[in-house]
Amino acid sequence: GLASVPLSVSGLYLYYPNPVLHQVCFGILLFNCTYRTIRLFKTAPPTVPSSDLRAARHYILTGSLLFILAFGIWNVDNVWCDTLTSLRAQSWGTFVDAVTQGHAWWHLLTGLGCTRIGVGTSYLLVCRKYPGAFELTSPVLGLVPAIRWRTSAVEKNGKGGGGTNGSAKMDKWQ
Template identity: 40%
Template sequence: MAPHMDRPGYWGHLTSTIDWCEENYVVSFYIAEFWNTVSNLIMILPPIYGAIQTFRDGLEFRYVCSFLGLSVVGVGSWCFHMTLQYKMQLMDELPMIYSTCVFVYCLYECFKQQNKIGFIPIALLLFFSVSVTLVYLHWKEPVFHQVMYGTLVACLVIRSIYIVTWVYPWLRPLCYTSLGIFMLGFFFWNMDNFYCGVLRNARHNLPPVVGAVTQFHAWWHILTGLGSYLHILLSLQIRTTYLKHRPKVKFLCGVWPTLHIEPVPQKTS
């Protein structure tokens, strides 16, 4: 999307290679894209809770990294949309690659011995991450980043569907819910890109609160944040089931899904 400056703001002239459909500095002088910024809270706070819960349960550190990686993406995206500065854009886009590499490692190493480190997958994913980073720093083409990120997501989808089809079919609801929510977010992302002019015109004729609902890139954050979080729960449930734990999904405050490890009942003589 071509960069534009709707109103002057605290962070000055934008330097990012992308500017999204939300009008700049309309809600706040200090936040370039208000709704695209605050919508990242769903990618910041719940994964932090998930990382703490995973650590408390004594589960493998790779899953703590998964939750924290998603939270780092949320922080980077917050900074990017708040400032529309190129350095902050990199803080958003590159962690998307790194965190998804962690997701890929967890899912493709889920049927290995406990605490066993797969050095070959780590080396391959590290090489991929470094290569994408070096290319993207020299070739500032957002489509390149999007294709590389999409490739990693495709690896996750293929592996997830294989597992819930042939290994743990009772996990299909969680798998397809995660995938469906993520794809819905991708749909909103495309709508925001292709119909920006229509959406902007509609906002001018709607009350501010109603117009906020048309911020489809913010919906992309919300839905993909939730979809990614559910994917981590799926990956963690696959792993803990394989390790003979007793994983159980519970809902925090009756709303937000979390994974708890039930204690194994002691055998009585």
């Protein structure tokens, strides 16, 4: 199943401890996910509103750009790590020291990028199955996206906890 991929890569890494192995496997996973996402866009049914496809594409592309930016920062940090460390140790303050930690930026930006890619892809999938029923929002500082029922879908189909007992009516949407 799904767990076999990371377990296999980890087992292989224990036997052959070379970081390039992880980088190559990660690249293969990214290539596969990118290919599958492109196929989802190309095979989207005509019932999916073009605005929903644009929104999903926007989130996936901005997530990818954050990821690429993080990768660039991480590589700069790897190449000039000793130089940056000695400069930070000389006279820079704590704030500058904190914001010039390339590895920390790698984790922050890849986390945000992967979240946007994941939510954009999830949005694409629900839009394919339930055209026009969902929308994308960014409730947390405009950075962290979320998928929610469109207000018109809630009113039309009784979604979102509007039932008499406070539970969502999912009837045909399940």
